[in-house]
Amino acid sequence: MKELIRSLTECFGPSGHEEAVRALIRRELPRGAETRVDAMGNLIVHRTGAAGGRRIMLAAHMDEIGIVVTHVDQKGFLRFGNVGGVLSMPLTGGRVRFAQGITGVIGLEKLEDPSRVPSLDKFYIDVGAPGPADCPVRVGDVACFNRDFEEVGARIVAKAMDDRIGCAILLEVMKELGRSPHDLYFVFTVQEEVGVRGAGTSGYGVEPEIALAVDITLTGDTPECAPMAVALGSGPAIKIKDSGMLAHTGVKDWLLRTAEAGGIPCQREVLVRGTTDASAIQVSRAGVPAGCVSIPTRYAHSPSEMVDYGDVEAVVQLLLRALAEPVDIG
């Protein structure tokens, strides 16, 4: 699975430009899978259930955060805005990659007050262009942060772990899942990072009876960080609440029960800031019981998002167990 995670995370896919990720996922799908791409670009894979099951939607988003060029200056430097939640701190000295493969280096102006975290308009990108006329990049072009996948002890690190790790997990579950009573929809969504946009529309189209997002969450296990009772290596995080939704208690209990029955250690997740696709699916049409299985992740929204490989495998196991049996969500 690590090679799959490597190719997924190294793929180019800022919100609105998920084509390459979608193509890669399509190549990895089990043969003969029933697929369609909806108007927004969500990739929907359907797997018919044996009988007596529910219509369950699992969502992982294909898009990642990035930047969009807002101005090419007189000397050929680029100014940019954010695509999704871009943090200033990890930017300086970093590199970005445009769809055509062009690399840019992120630079920072001389600051009047170096003690304050600079806003994005103080940064620029250098693509090595001698002037605006020779600049290979146009206003409106988007780029992703550029960083290779690496293994670090028991952890794996990459850009866009949020949420290619979720995409990898869905693919793995699709491959490994045996007989299931459920009608399953594996949905690889677009534009999550700019406001859970693809999940709402695909949720409407799929009209599930139960929905689960598989996405990353933050942790509280690094030096002097904000407190949060989620740690790397302690297993899947079962969402209770985040800033966009309250997980359906029946769905949450189903996941907790499944973990317990399977001897899979897991953690209860309360995320103070941030949300997932589940929040949009939950309020589509007349409402959908929704929950989320999260992968604890350090350094989220930086080019080095770190997860524990054991956690990833445990999420796959949890989902395989949960989907193999009939579901009771009360």
Added chain:
Amino acid sequence: MLLQRLSEAHGIAGHEEEVRAVLLEQIRDRVDACRIDGMGNLIALKKGTGSSPLRVLVAAHMDEVGLMITSAEESGVLRFAKVGGIDDRVLPARVVLIGPKRVPGVIGVKPVHLLDKGERDRVTESRQLTIDVGATGKAEAEKLAPRGEFAVFATEFIALSDPSSGYRTVQGKAFDDRAGCAILVELLQERFPFDLVAAFTVQEEVGLRGARVAAGAEKPDAALVLECTGANEVPTTRDTSPSTRLGSGPAITLRDTSFISDPRLVELFRTAAREKSIPHQYKQPNIGGTDAGSIHRARDGVPSLTLAVPARYIHSPSSILDLTDFENTAALAREALHRLPRGFVP
């Protein structure tokens, strides 16, 4: 000129009746069906020639930013709230017209002689400001301008330059988005290959509300939002580009804070503009939001694009628009829509 009539009509978010009446009168004989929905959107159908199976929504919002009376003081001056995004700095000393009877009032301002030292370089917040309708006391003020009454800037539509001089700028209020409304009326003159659903929407300025229900009900295959967007090519010491430039043609939105334009539609408009030599520009990414923010998320998703007439000083009492930009926006919308491939739906 329709743009003038629309600009001078009053219609803050939630009170679009006057604008809608003008539009209804204009389009009634041009369309195959029309209705006013539960929120007040005016929705019209112009059937296609039958050569395309598509159903395309074209939307423009009727509402403008303005004020609402919230209470009267004992002295007879009125407190108000802003409806939509207005910069507090543009308010003092403005003449406003309140309610359907257009009761005139002035947003009070302290004469310069009376300003304390600190006051001179501070912006007075809108909740500190009052509207003076010349009432001598609370009762009289409440009669003239009851609580909940709306107010708009008293702005006459004026042609700024001699149309034959090449500069064809006009000045007025609410070009955002009466310019879009006027273009949409024009588009309804002809038949397109597809069924065109025209939506003149309500409450855009307070959160893209009308468009949401219009798109939900009309189930379009694609959507075009006609807007009027800020041009701000003011001199700056930094090497940056403005949101859009007046006189540089219609602005195509690539992405803003509310949505990402469908790349196929961007390509369609880009190609149409190039091949027909229609001047055009791209709005600087990440600025503002339009009805497309609601429409593209309707139901199972609607590929959308926003095309806008640039105008200076929008969301203020007087904005300036170039009629050539206005005409080119209509021309590009028309040309691109005619080219929409019949197999556009995935």
